[in-house]
Amino acid sequence: MPCAPAGAPMIDRPSSGEQALLVHIDLGAAVGSDTDALEELRLLALSAGATVVGQVTGSRSSPDRKLFVGTGKAEEIKALAAAGGAELVIFNHALSPSQERNLERLLECRVVDRNGLILDIFAQRARSFEGKLQVELAQLRHLSTRLVRGWTHLERQKGGIGLRGPGETQLETDRRLLSKRIAILRERLERIDGQRSQGRRARQKAELPTVSLVGYTNAGKSTLFNALTRAGVYQADQLFATLDPTLRRLELPGRSAVILADTVGFINHLPHELVAAFRSTLEETRTADLLLHVVDAASQVRDRRIGDVEGVLAEIEAHEVPRLEVFNKLDLLPDHPATLERDAEGRPRRVWVSAETGVGIDLLLAAVAELTRGEEEHRRLVLGPADGWLRAWAFAQARILADQPGEDGGWELEVMVPRAELDRLLHREPGVAGRFRDWGGGRSGDGSAPD
Secondary structure, three states: OOOOOOOOOOOOOOOOOOEEEEEEEEEOOOOOOOHHHHHHHHHHHHHOOOEEEEEEEEEEOOOEOOOEOOHHHHHHHHHHHHHHOOOEEEEOOOOOHHHHHHHHHHHOOEEEOHHHHHHHHHHHHOOOHHHHHHHHHHHHHHHHOOOOOOOHHHHOEOOOOOOOOOOOEHHHHHHHHHHHHHHHHHHHHHHHHHHHHHHHHHHHHOOOOEEEEEEEOOOOHHHHHHHHHOOOOOOOOOOOOOOOOEEEEEEEOOOEEEEEEEOOOEOOOOOHHHHHHOHHHHHHHHOOOEEEEEEEOOOOOHHHHHHHHHHHHHHOOOOOOOEEEEEEOHHHOOOOOOOEEEOOOOOEEEEEOOOOOOOOHHHHHHHHHHHHOOOEEEEEEEEOOOOHHHHHHHHHHOEEEEEEEOOOOOEEEEEEEEHHHHHHHHHHOHHHHHHEEEEOOEOOOOOOOOO
């Protein structure tokens, strides 16, 4: 229903709707200085299912304590909402409970802040049991500070025949029930987190490195995940298209493999309730051996979004995990070739790819293989005719640089073998130690043969 006309009586809780008026205020800056923020708010509103009927912009040096926007701007918002038939006013800012309450009384419409909008999108997109629990926990934490906002009847004492209680108000009862539900959700998520920890320990025991995709929402993480693994994860040109983490085995060049994890996208000012609720899911990022930071290369504000992602990584204590930047959507930059950039020490630093067309994927796989390979032994493997099983092990675990027949019907191989795999083999089969000869008497981790 549209905003009520002036003078209409207030109801306990304004009805919700999908005709939305957007409000963005530049704090401490000129009006229109942050057009990307307003566009992002529009995309968030569309992702939530709202129809945008208008937008209001302005600037203030600091938020108004009562209405956030000040009385004059609030009256302007009220007039535009009524003229456009808006049922909902969405603020691109975090509002305090009292500001939301005061704005709803003045505007006579439902008011949702940025945090509430993102929480609503997460609630729509969560598919797994764990994801739904995490979103519900985040919503209840957000709601716990706003119980007094819209339901004035909850402030009254219970009364009537059979309803008289010991004096507890309905609002206090709801707060108590809310706290109990939050405790139940935390307990269930702790059990699920324990199961995830067991899975991580199993992967560590199998010595499979974990590579986690991170990035700003809608940077193309799920599209890249599907291009690499053919997992069929849902992908769409919208914010927060996927929430639930997905893990798949990814085969790399050189007969190596990793576990690739696709996680929830990040966004500027990600609500703290979501960061806290999704901490167990984001643990896949914090404990990863390598992060693939997927960046929308065609975005006009890609540098700022890189900074936003780095901020969230620091918040979840994942800022020290090694990372490789993946500049995606190269198909939107036809003049830029697929390239692999290296840092001053020669390590892969950035790869330019298109997950949509597959351009540059081979460079990305080679870079991931190089960064996850770990320390290697450069060895000459001398095998006899009866050492076929050891030859099969070498082809499964090592990089084969050369393979030629031996003098006695066996084989001689030049290999780069991960030190951890070699140590594990020699611990299990100490008798094969003599088969591995040092290449030039030294150890190397770069694959280069001696002069």
